[in-house]
Amino acid sequence: MQTLMTKVNENMDTTGSKQPVYQTKQLNLWYGTNHALKNIDLDVMENEVTAIIGPSGCGKSTYIKTLNRMIELIPSVKTSGDIVYRDRNIFDKNYRVEELRTKVGMVFQKPNPFPKSIYDNIAYGPRTHGIKNKKVLDEIVEKSLRGAAIWDEVKDRLNSNAYGLSGGQQQRICIARCLAIEPDVILMDEPTSALDPISTLKVEELVQELKTDYSIIIVTHNMQQAARISDRTAFFLNGEVVEFDKTDKIFSTPSDKRTEDYISGRFG
Amino acid sequence: MKQINQDHVLKKMSSRLAVNHLFRALFFLATLFGLVVLAVLLYRVFTQGIGYLDLQFLQSMGSRFPEKAGIYAALIGSLWLMAVVVVVSFILAVGTAIYLEEYAKQNKINQFIKVNISNLAGVPSVVFGLLGLTIFARMFALGQSVLAAGLTMSLLILPVIIVAAQEAIRAVPRELRDASYAMGATKWQTITRVVLPAAVPGILTGSILAFSRAIGETAPLVVLGVPTILLFTPASIMDTFTALPMQIYDWTRRPQAAFHDVASAGIIILLLLLLFMNSVAVFIRNKFQNRF
Numbered sequence: 205m206q207t208l209m210t211k212v213n214e215n216m217d218t219t220g221s222k223q224p225v226y227q228t229k230q231l232n233l234w235y236g237t238n239h240a241l242k243n244i245d246l247d248v249m250e251n252e253v254t255a256i257i258g259p260s261g262c263g264k265s266t267y268i269k270t271l272n273r274m275i276e277l278i279p280s281v282k283t284s285g286d287i288v289y290r291d292r293n294i295f296d297k298n299y300r301v302e303e304l305r306t307k308v309g310m311v312f313q314k315p316n317p318f319p320k321s322i323y324d325n326i327a328y329g330p331r332t333h334g335i336k337n338k339k340v341l342d343e344i345v346e347k348s349l350r351g352a353a354i355w356d357e358v359k360d361r362l363n364s365n366a367y368g369l370s371g372g373q374q375q376r377i378c379i380a381r382c383l384a385i386e387p388d389v390i391l392m393d394e395p396t397s398a399l400d401p402i403s404t405l406k407v408e409e410l411v412q413e414l415k416t417d418y419s420i421i422i423v424t425h426n427m428q429q430a431a432r433i434s435d436r437t438a439f440f441l442n443g444e445v446v447e448f449d450k451t452d453k454i455f456s457t458p459s460d461k462r463t464e465d466y467i468s469g470r471f472g
Numbered sequence: 473m474k475q476i477n478q479d480h481v482l483k484k485m486s487s488r489l490a491v492n493h494l495f496r497a498l499f500f501l502a503t504l505f506g507l508v509v510l511a512v513l514l515y516r517v518f519t520q521g522i523g524y525l526d527l528q529f530l531q532s533m534g535s536r537f538p539e540k541a542g543i544y545a546a547l548i549g550s551l552w553l554m555a556v557v558v559v560v561s562f563i564l565a566v567g568t569a570i571y572l573e574e575y576a577k578q579n580k581i582n583q584f585i586k587v588n589i590s591n592l593a594g595v596p597s598v599v600f601g602l603l604g605l606t607i608f609a610r611m612f613a614l615g616q617s618v619l620a621a622g623l624t625m626s627l628l629i630l631p632v633i634i635v636a637a638q639e640a641i642r643a644v645p646r647e648l649r650d651a652s653y654a655m656g657a658t659k660w661q662t663i664t665r666v667v668l669p670a671a672v673p674g675i676l677t678g679s680i681l682a683f684s685r686a687i688g689e690t691a692p693l694v695v696l697g698v699p700t701i702l703l704f705t706p707a708s709i710m711d712t713f714t715a716l717p718m719q720i721y722d723w724t725r726r727p728q729a730a731f732h733d734v735a736s737a738g739i740i741i742l743l744l745l746l747l748f749m750n751s752v753a754v755f756i757r758n759k760f761q762n763r764f
Contacts, residue, residue, distance in 0.1 A: 272654060274650065274653065274654060277650070277653065279577070279578060301656075302656045302657070302658055303656070304656075305653065305654055305655060305656035306655070309654065309655065310654040312647060312650060312651065312654075314647060316645075316647035316648060316650065316651045317651075318648060318651065318652075318666060319648075319669075319670060320669075328652070328655065328665070329655040329656070329657075331665075332652075332655060332656065332657045332661050332665070333656065378651070381651070381655070382654075382655070385655050385656065
């Protein structure tokens with residue numbers, strides 16, 4: 205297992221000049237006594253979409269929540285190993301989570317806009333970080349909403365409550381809210397699982413556009429989605445990375461029998 | 473072969489429906505009981521008190537003569553009392569609720585504190601009166617001042633507001649907090665910008681209902697020894713005062729029957745005040761209806 209991973213990683217380093225944004229080394233995570241992530245080694249490249257697939261309970265959501273340390277909100281969680289984000293270990297005592305999370309945005313499974321106006325939703329992050337100038341905020345709001353491809357739909361009702369929007373629109377508002385903190389990486393935890401097919405398509409197209417400016421890590425239980433939008437895919441099973449490679453390779457000639465079984469629908 | 477015999481079901485149908493109607497009627501009567509008693513009470517109070525209810529009644533101090541007696545000192549005293557109670561209990565209770573729900577770790581000690589706050593809400597008011605007498609009136613030598621009574625009343629309603637505020641804070645969905653934390657907001661920013669705005673309707677509704685309880689409470693004031701008849705109103709929170717329930721209690725104890733009607737007029741004022749506060753609570757609840 206270990207040797208396989210090293211080999212895969214070596215292959216990747218030779219494929220281009222892109223820098224890794226996240227380097228995970230020997231990550232282990234426990235919920236109490238439940239060993240949820242086992243010896244994870246994974247490098248995430250910048251300006252790429254990295255998909256994480258796997259059956260329910262395989263640890264894919266746990267892993268993505270570890271990348272911005274949201275997992276620590278659960279009291280019983282313990283970790284070992286390293287996650288290096290842009291040359292700094294995120295578990296370092298001097299690394300403040302607030303600082304990490306201004307660079308690493310997150311979009312959640314269920315659209316979770318605040319019960320505030322659309323404008324206030326988008327301006328939340330910048331305001332949190334001390335921006336008060338109305339003109340600057342206006343610009344950030346417009347830029348973020350345009351970035352999330354929802355500006356034209358909401359520009360005439362920025363002051364109405366975000367709860368009045370449809371589920372798909374709400375999720376794009378959440379993506380815009382995430383863009384408003386001008387992140388480096390965007391983590392997406394099954395962002396389309398609560399959406400209808402048309403909204404899903406819009407979000408998928410959006411992810412494709414966003415990768416020119418951001419590095420995106422997306423957890424999905426939908427294998428077709430991973431195949432459509434990602435550059436690299438990691439297959440998680442029982443808390444381990446079974447295989448991590450270019451998406452084309454994973455979906456055409458997987459090296460591991462278990463990956464093949466999963467993507468051909470034999471389990472999960 | 474069907475397990476359910478349709479004829480049998482139909483035969484039983486009317487008796488099942490009859491039982492349904494019977495219980496509906498019983499529960500309607502149960503509801504009616506409380507309403508009828510309340511209506512009788514209101515009718516008696518209004519017919520007795522309405523004659524004494526005029527501007528003179530609102531503007532006069534207490535008096536030996538029923539027709540000259542007024543509620544001014546008690547009304548102003550109650551408002552002074554509420555001013556202290558509202559400020560002290562709201563700040564302490566919301567602070568406690570935020571600490572317990574947001575900051576405190578889920579350990580045994582905090583669990584114990586949470587359980588006991590709920591228990592405290594059930595302690596009789598006369599016990600709080602004794603506590604206030606010992607600590608505020610005697611130990612801190614505040615005597616029968618507005619401050620001593622206000623602090624005692626605050627203690628009395630503190631658990632009620634804490635529990636209401638805790639529930640309101642807990643009802644704010646976790647996803648909203650997560651969204652805020654994920655953007656790099658601190659806990660305090662998340663509390664002030666996300667949790668409290670969403671919890672405010674619940675907190676205010678619970679608080680106002682608790683305040684209306686404080687305005688009608690008599691026992692703690694009796695134990696503290698708050699006077700019933702005063703010919704002046706307090707000029708500061710260190711002055712002594714009298715309150716609406718004390719004044720009403722005093723009038724009902726007088727031998728002259730006319731004073732009982734004066735008491736009814738006082739009750740009307742107290743009820744109007746309560747009604748006003750409860751309407752504010754309902755208004756707030758409807759205005760800021762939670763949308764999640």
